[in-house]
Amino acid sequence: MSKYPFQEIEPRWQKFWEENKTFKVTENPAVPKDRRCYVLDMFPYPSGAGLHVGHPEGYTATDIYCRFLRMKGYSVLHPMGFDSFGLPAENYAIKTGTPPLSTTEANIKTFTGQIKSLGFSYDWDREVQTHTPEYYRWTQWIFLQLYKKGLAYESDMPINWCSDCKTGLANEEVKEGKCERCGKIVERRGIRQWVLKITDYAEELLTSLDDLDWPESIKAMQRNWIGRSEGANVSFSLAGESAGYGKLEVYTTRPDTLFGATYMVLAPEHPLTEKISTKNQRSAVMEYIRMASRKSDMERTDLAKDKTGVFTGAYAVNPVNGQAIPIWISDYILISYGTGAIMAVPGHDQRDWEFARKFDLPIVEVLQGGNIAKEAFLGDGPHINSDYLNGLGKQEAIDTVIAWLEKEGRGYRTINYKLRDWIFSRQRYWGEPIPLIHCPKDGIVPVPEDELPLVLPEVRKYEPTGTGESPLAAMESWVNCTCPQCGGPAKRETNTMPQWAGSCWYYLRYIDPRNGTEFVDKEKERYWMPVNLYVGGAEHAVLHLLYARFWHHVLYDLKLVSTAEPFSRLINQGMITTFAYMRKDKTLVPTDEVSIDGDRVTETATGEELEQVIAKMSKSLKNVINPNEIIRDYGADSMRMYEMFMGPLEVSMPWQTNGLAGVHRFLNRVWDIASRPLSEDTPPPHLLKLLHKTVKKADLDTDSLNFNTAIAQMMIFINGIYQEENCFRKLWEPFVLILAPYAPHLGEELWRMLGHTDTLAYEPYPQWDEALAADEEKEIVLQVNGKVRSKLTVSPGTSGEDLERLARSDEKIHDWLNGKTVMKVIAVPDKLVNFVVK
Secondary structure: OOOOOHHHHHHHHHHHHHHHOOOOOOOOOOOOHHHEEEEEEOOOOOOOOOOOOOOHHHHHHHHHHHHHHHHOOOEEEOOOOEOOOOHHHHHHHHHHOOOHHHHHHHHHHHHHHHHHOOOOOOOHHHOOEOOOHHHHHHHHHHHHHHHHOOOEEEEEEEEEEEOOOOEEEOHHHEEOOEEOOOOOEOEEEEEEEEEEOHHHHHHHHHHHHHHOEOOHHHHHHHHHHHOEEEEEEEEEEEOHHHHHHOEEEEEEOOHHHHHHOOEEEEOOOOOOHHHHOOOOOHHHHHHHHHHHHOOOHHHHHOOOOOOOOEEEEEEEEOOOOOOEEEEEEOOOOOOOOOOOEEEEOHHHOHHHHHHHHHHOOOOOOOEOOOOOOOOOOOOOOOEOOOHHHOOOOHHHHHHHHHHHHHHHOOEEEEEEEOOOOEEOOEOOOOOOEOOEEEEOOOEEEEOOHHHOOOOOOOOOOOOOOOOOOOHHHHOHHHHEEEOOOOOOEEEEOOOEOOOOOHHHOHHHHOOOOOOOOOOOOHHHHHHHOOEOEEEEOHHHOOHHHHHHHHHHHHHHHOOOOOOOOOEOEEEEOOOEEEEEEEOOOOOEEOHHHEEEEOOEEEEOOOOOEOEEEEEOOOOOOOOOOOHHHHHHHHOHHHHHHHHHHOOOOOOOEEOOHHHHHHHHHHHHHHHHHHOOOEEOOOOOHHHHHHHHHHHHHHHHHHHOOOHHHHHHHHHHHHHHHOOOOOEEHHHHHHHHHHHOOOOHHHHHHHHHHOOOOOOOOOOOOOOOOHHHHOOOOEEEEEEEOOEEEEEEEEOOOOOHHHHHHHHHHOHHHHHHHOOOOEEEEEEEOOOEEEEEEO
8 A cells, every 4th residue: 555645745735825825815895795704713822832732623623614615615714823922921031031022933933833734724914913013003002992981990909919920910810719820829919900891891791692602611601700690789877986987888689688687797908997997906907907918819718718807896787677787807708899898697698607606696597497506598488587578588578678778778779790890900021011101290191093002112121020010110211201192201101911902802903914004994894704613722711702702892882893792603622631640649640750561550750550541731741742743753634634533523532642543544545545547437336325425424514513523434435445446536536625624735635636737725515416325324322331322323334443433433422432441342233333441
């Protein structure tokens, strides 16, 4: 069997596509709207490590789809660029002294080479890089539109602070109380910040989710983050010496439990905390405030932690019964949520119950059904000990008490959101300068739009100060400027934008990347938007996707874009994982410190037996698979097809090189058939039927992004014709066209071998004859350890080898086999496939 010479063929076709700009697209008004398709990948941050084999999975999926659509007659916009501002380049500069610009541009060069080596059909003329002044000029311009609309404001506020990164973090950048970037426990620190009023768009961002074709899990994550709830704002008058400070307002979803409110709790940072503290309690209160400031939000709200608090000495008046109730402070209340104050109903909230028991505060039962001597009753029941609410159910009681509060002027019905405004400042260097000027006379003044971009200057030292000022603050020649309004001396804003700013709108700049007069031409924007398909990782569910939607909604309100939402359809590809080795204490061992003897795996240094598990690829675990090596040994087409054949696109799967070798053998068989004598004769009827079944399956499965089952059918087709001595043109030309989106280098070469002189990129996709594609079908039972787990239908006589391949492509079977060792496969044609696993 002749071997496919991928080392020679792949670079040649990549050069051809680049030199001929094969995938360049223009806005042709003759193409109707329903024949245009904007397919977008989440663009990468160009890290120093380059790509590993997990990165190209989504890129491969969109590339196959785009090549398929072009053959279907669509005009396709498929761009690529780089999200090139961010902390890693700056941290590298701090360690080595290498300017972030140099590091970033070198990394982009490496990434570009790797991406091109996989044969992706991007229109490279539309490439954007968010760190270039030509690009961030318009990021700054959009920020100024938000500022002028009143959506950007300056605030001295307690924020999440990472002491390692020496910068503030948005709430969305904190995971389980730790910095998402470096893993350091996050502190709270009061620092001057620029903040965007994303809360003004909370309701819009929530309701418009319903119309999006997104995974329900992603929509649920955004709904939970926005956190809409209905309830009431209730005013508690301050009593005694504190009466002069007005009222305390709290938000509650259960105003019907007001008769059970026996104390109040403020966040230590609440503006009234110091004011209302009595002389006797002030020192204890101040010490507690200092202690709380050293804790992360995660530590403060941990349900398992011992409850702490201090009495302020002050009292408030419960508006429904006139009783004076004590005001405490506790670190389990956060100033960033609600009003930073709560009414505590210990009879029906476990956290309040534990606090009340510890500090000997009264517990009143107002919902019948529990035993509040032992724990809080969290269910619903008739109201008791609640005056005019007694006997009422939940909703009736809520409506009744809100009506009373509104009548008495002591509260009102309202809607609340967990979503907080977006902390937009970063105290770092490598980001977009914020285009604002601080003038002693005129206050905050925007940089005139005709002076944009405000270019990021070169600095000598990149270390953040840790004091709340970025390295730019030391650049006096840059900081000191003239106020554009009064002409007097002024100073530039020294904070920079977060890494998310450039990615909030990059999909719009792809549409018109070289426009020097506006961020996007309106006609071109109307031509392409919204994005028809957006593919990327689920880890961006809240951060990037929520921020980009917010900016787009603002641009839509300003009549600068034509659609309310940017991304109509979203797909999250699964993660490509790999095998790792775990100790008994659940820690992982780097692969170069592992010894394998048959089925026994041990840690080389200690001899401890290890368990093989599936984990993310990690440089520290030495289990990263480099795509350069895969392409060198197997070719880009083999890698592309293997990643799509591993299983359904949205499912995470472990990388297995033996599976890659199997796909490579398949492509060699394809090459072998193409090397046989070409016959113009009519193929046997059974092979024509097989062809039409394959064309139909490949068409429908590629259109629905079920790439693994399309590949499985192509393998069945090659098995079916492999014994033929000749290569039948009437079979081969259609097959080459359906193979080409998946293995484009090989597809182009086979097309040339068939006598064609131009690229097949825009050749019409083959059609199938339904009469020939139709066939009797057999239902095959799919078993795991003898138990039926799924079923599939196939043509009669499908071989055991093909049945196994189709069974492995089945989503349910894939899940059952994931992480298990297949000991044996029993495939009985026309009946069953049974996987014996352990």
